[in-house]
């Protein structure tokens with residue numbers, strides 16, 4: 559297969575809540591409520607130092623629910639990026655969907671709009687990109703966008719995610735206990751391109767017999 563030249567390779571799309579920071583049913587409305595999950599800062603650093611580009615892809619409907627302003631959200635993201643930077647990692651950008659489900663947008667995950675927007679801005683080769691998330695929406699979004707790989711982490715409501723994935727006949731390529739383990743798995747692959755990929759045995763329960 560011929561790959562177009564000058565496309566950004568080895569991009570890792572990260573969901574935010576339940577992956578980088580602890581999720582909350584009441585939304586994360588300010589920096590005081592933002593708590594990094596154990597190992598997530600180290601994970602982003604590990605990805606950065608090994609040449610992977612981290613971009614956040616996140617649903618933040620609290621904005622359109624008028625629970626928080628867009629400015630509040632951007633302030634959280636600035637502080638998050640600075641904290642990651644002070645630990646030696648880099649978040650290249652944050653793409654968020656402010657809409658509610660009833661807004662009928664095309665960017666709220668599991669729709670692929672945010673990833674496709676990031677792809678246009680950074681000229682990303684999705685065939686060498688990976689999405690890491692804690693919900694079924696993240697895995698479905700990765701599949702719809704055409705990412706090479708999708709990783710499920712067990713730091714959110716992972717039982718719910720597992721049930722929805724089974725219902726939808728969707729299968730992550732790898733299941734990691736947390737973002738740090740996911741980052742070690744990704745760095746350990748020789749390439750994110752699917753032809754080199756060997757499924758992990760822990761994803762086998764998802765596979766359709």
Ligand SMILES: [Mg+2]
Pocket residue numbers: 573574575576577581691692693714
């Ligand atoms: Mg999440």
